[in-house]
Amino acid sequence: MLNINDIRKQFHVLDQQVYGKPLVYLDNAATTQKPLCVIERERDYYLHENCNIHRGVHYLSQKATEAYEHARQTVANFIHAKEAKEIIFTRGTTESLNLLATAFEHLISLDCFVPRNDAKRQTEMKVLVTAIEHHSNLVPWQQMVQRHQGQLLVVPMDDKGVLDIEQYEKMLKEGPKVVSIAHISNVLGTINPIKQMIAMAHQYDIPVVIDGAQSIAHHPIDVQDLDCDFFVFSGHKMYAPMGIGGLYGKAEWLEKLPPYQFGGEMVDTVSFEKTTFNVLPYKFEAGTPNVGAALGLETAIQFLQNLDRKAVEEHETQLLQSAIQQLSEIDDIRFIGEAEQRSGLVSFIIDGIHPYDLGTIIDKMGVAVRTGHHCAEPVMTHFDIPGTVRASFALYNTLEEVEIFTKAVKKAAMMLR
Ligand SMILES: *Cc1c(COP(=O)(O)O)cnc(C)c1O
Numbered sequence: 106m107l108n109i110n111d112i113r114k115q116f117h118v119l120d121q122q123v124y125g126k127p128l129v130y131l132d133n134a135a136t137t138q139k140p141l142c143v144i145e146r147e148r149d150y151y152l153h154e155n156c157n158i159h160r161g162v163h164y165l166s167q168k169a170t171e172a173y174e175h176a177r178q179t180v181a182n183f184i185h186a187k188e189a190k191e192i193i194f195t196r197g198t199t200e201s202l203n204l205l206a207t208a209f210e211h212l213i214s215l216d217c218f219v220p221r222n223d224a225k226r227q228t229e230m231k232v233l234v235t236a237i238e239h240h241s242n243l244v245p246w247q248q249m250v251q252r253h254q255g256q257l258l259v260v261p262m263d264d265k266g267v268l269d270i271e272q273y274e275k276m277l278k279e280g281p282k283v284v285s286i287a288h289i290s291n292v293l294g295t296i297n298p299i300k301q302m303i304a305m306a307h308q309y310d311i312p313v314v315i316d317g318a319q320s321i322a323h324h325p326i327d328v329q330d331l332d333c334d335f336f337v338f339s340g341h342k343m344y345a346p347m348g349i350g351g352l353y354g355k356a357e358w359l360e361k362l363p364p365y366q367f368g369g370e371m372v373d374t375v376s377f378e379k380t381t382f383n384v385l386p387y388k389f390e391a392g393t394p395n396v397g398a399a400l401g402l403e404t405a406i407q408f409l410q411n412l413d414r415k416a417v418e419e420h421e422t423q424l425l426q427s428a429i430q431q432l433s434e435i436d437d438i439r440f441i442g443e444a445e446q447r448s449g450l451v452s453f454i455i456d457g458i459h460p461y462d463l464g465t466i467i468d469k470m471g472v473a474v475r476t477g478h479h480c481a482e483p484v485m486t487h488f489d490i491p492g493t494v495r496a497s498f499a500l501y502n503t504l505e506e507v508e509i510f511t512k513a514v515k516k517a518a519m520m521l522r
Contacts, residue, residue, distance in 0.1 A: 107416045113501050115140035115408075126471030129506045134291050134319060134450050134497030135475055136341045139405070146404040147346055150397040157393055159370060173396050176403035177386070183406045184336060185327040186353050190385040193359070194394055197350030198318040199241040201337035202285070204352060204389065205314055206245035208362035213282050214253065215363070230255025233273075233281035233311075235297070236262040236487060237290040240480045242316045246285060260286075262487065266293035266442035273302065277309050284313045288320035292479045292493065293442025294425075294450045296320075303333050312358060318342055322499070323421060323449050325414055334358050340398065344499075345405035349398035352389070359385050366391040417500045424498045424507055425451060431511035435518055441484075441493045450497035452479075455514075458521045460492045466517040472510050 113119055116138045121128050130138065150172075156165040158173050174189070181189045195201045213229060230253035232246040247257050258276045261269050277284070284306045289296050303313045312334035317326060322343035328336050335358065340349040354362075364371055364382055368391035373381040382388045409417075428451050432438055437456035454460055464476035477492040478485045485492060496510060 107412065107420055107500065109420070109501065109503055112140075112412075115142065116501050117141065119501060123471050123473075124469050126469075127509075129472045129509050131496040131498065131502065131506070131510055132473045132475050133322075133499035133502075134342070134479075134495065136347070137322060137344050137499050138501070139344055139346060139401075140408050142408055143345060143401045143404045147397045147401040150400050155397070158396055159387075169396055173394070173399055176399045179403045179406050180351055181353075183326075183410070184321075184353055185329050187329060188356060191353055191356050191359065193352040193354070193386050193389040194399055195337075195350050195352050196348055196395070197339035197341065198239075198316060198337050199339075201350060201352035202241050202314070202316065203245045204365040205283075205285075205335060205337070205362075206249045207365050209283050210249045210252070211363045212361065229253070229282070231258060231279060231281040233258040233260065233276055233284045235260040235268055235273075235286050237266065237268070237293060237295060237297075237484055238285075238287055238481065239291050239316065239318070240482070241318075242285055242287060242314075243483070246283075259483075262295075264488075265444050266290065266295045267444045268295075268297060270298070270302070270305075274305060277306055277311060280309075281311055284311050285316065286313070287316040287318075289323070289448050290442065290481075290484075291319045291450075292452055292481045292484050292495065293444065294447035294452070295442055295444040296446040296448050298446075299333070300331055303331060307332070319449060322409075324418060328353050340402040340405065343405055344408060345402040346398040348395045349402050351402075356385060359389070364388050364391070368392045412500070420500060421449065421498050421502075424502055424504065425449065427504055428496060428498075428507045428511060431508065432514065435515060441488055441490065450495055452493040452495045454490055454493055455518050458518060460494045462521055463494050463514065463517050466520060467510070467513040470509075470513040470516070472513045474510070 118138050119130060154169055156169040158170040177192050178189045180192045186192060230250045232250055234243055234246055236259055250257050258279060258281055260273045286297055288299055299315055306313045314335040315333045317336050317338040321338045334355050336353040338351055341347040371383050371388050371391040373383050432453060439454050441452040460476040464474055475495045479495060
């Protein structure tokens with residue numbers, strides 16, 4: 106059993122009033138709050154340990170280096186990577202995906218270089234994504250293929266927000282070089298059948314990138330069981346500081362991909378004529394990393410590991426189901442995303458009411474939700490709506506908060522009609 110009251114004592118930010126009302130924070134898919142232990146870990150680092158890593162022979166530098174590499178090992182264990190060198194620290198999901206798009210672009214164009222106007226090249230630069238992607242997992246690939254007159258293949262979804270797996274299979278036959286899909290949609294909450302989709306892509310020898318930004322805080326991840334080639338995530342959506350995140354890649358893939366950024370630490374030897382690159386994982390970590398945040402990420406992982414994660418999943422499912430059930434009582438509500446397999450959040454609109462107006466009114470009642478397109482404009486286009494209201498849950502939320510939220514929505518709907 107989770108003791109939510111005890112857990113909430115770790116999150117001081119939740120214990121405040123806005124506009125004279127207790128804060129109900131339901132914008133966790135945008136960023137989660139940080140427990141005291143994470144904040145203190147980062148503070149401690151700057152108070153007692155701050156130092157640049159990998160560079161000094163002196164005591165503090167060695168200590169910081171050890172702590173940073175320990176954090177890498179903790180991340181590896183957390184997602185069941187085979188080796189710590191398969192974990193690259195990045196600023197977050199967005200940077201991880203840009204790293205991959207850039208590295209794949211260079212790998213593919215080096216591999217099969219043909220003149221720009223050659224028709225063969227056009228068939229080479231294809232990437233497959235899905236209709237539910239966050240802009241972060243769409244725009245980097247789109248820009249990459251467009252630079253080479255290539256093609257972005259997009260797996261369609263139905264009106265419940267479920268991907269069309271038959272179409273997916275057909276598109277795999279068109280020969281994309283990479284498949285990149287969200288584990289869980291940040292707008293619809295759909296949990297995609299990624300294990301199946303990864304296995305299908307592997308039948309065609311296509312590597313698969315999983316955008317785990319919305320899954321890692323909610324569900325245990327085992328990258329070896331999934332057999333994904335890459336898995337990317339952000340620390341700040343899993344109770345860790347902003348400015349840190351990760352990229353898992355199978356060692357054989359990371360060895361093959363060329364570096365993304367160049368600078369200190371990622372090199373082996375440098376002369377004016379030639380540079381050779383460092384081994385994994387340093388090859389992909391140019392410049393001074395965010396050491397303090399990496400240590401905060403490690404502490405966030407330990408915070409999660411100290412909880413009964415099965416109980417966390419059950420608690421969050423209960424919050425979601427209770428929200429859906431109470432919201433269903435509202436006339437003319439339309440849920441955006443009604444997949445059977447869903448997690449973490451509920452998105453909706455109410456006929457005749459702009460999501461922004463609804464969000465603004467319930468904000469005055471102390472309830473923080475997100476309104477808008479949630480960095481997924483093509484999803485809004487599919488449903489022909491300007492945006493949604495999205496409530497997203499974290500382990501510190503309570504059933505009482507869900508009730509305050511749904512009552513606020515009901516009241517606001519009455520006021521606006
Ligand atoms: C938040 C999010 C991203 C982007 O993450 P950043 O932390 O902003 O880099 C990408 N994909 C999904 C599904 C997300 O929810």
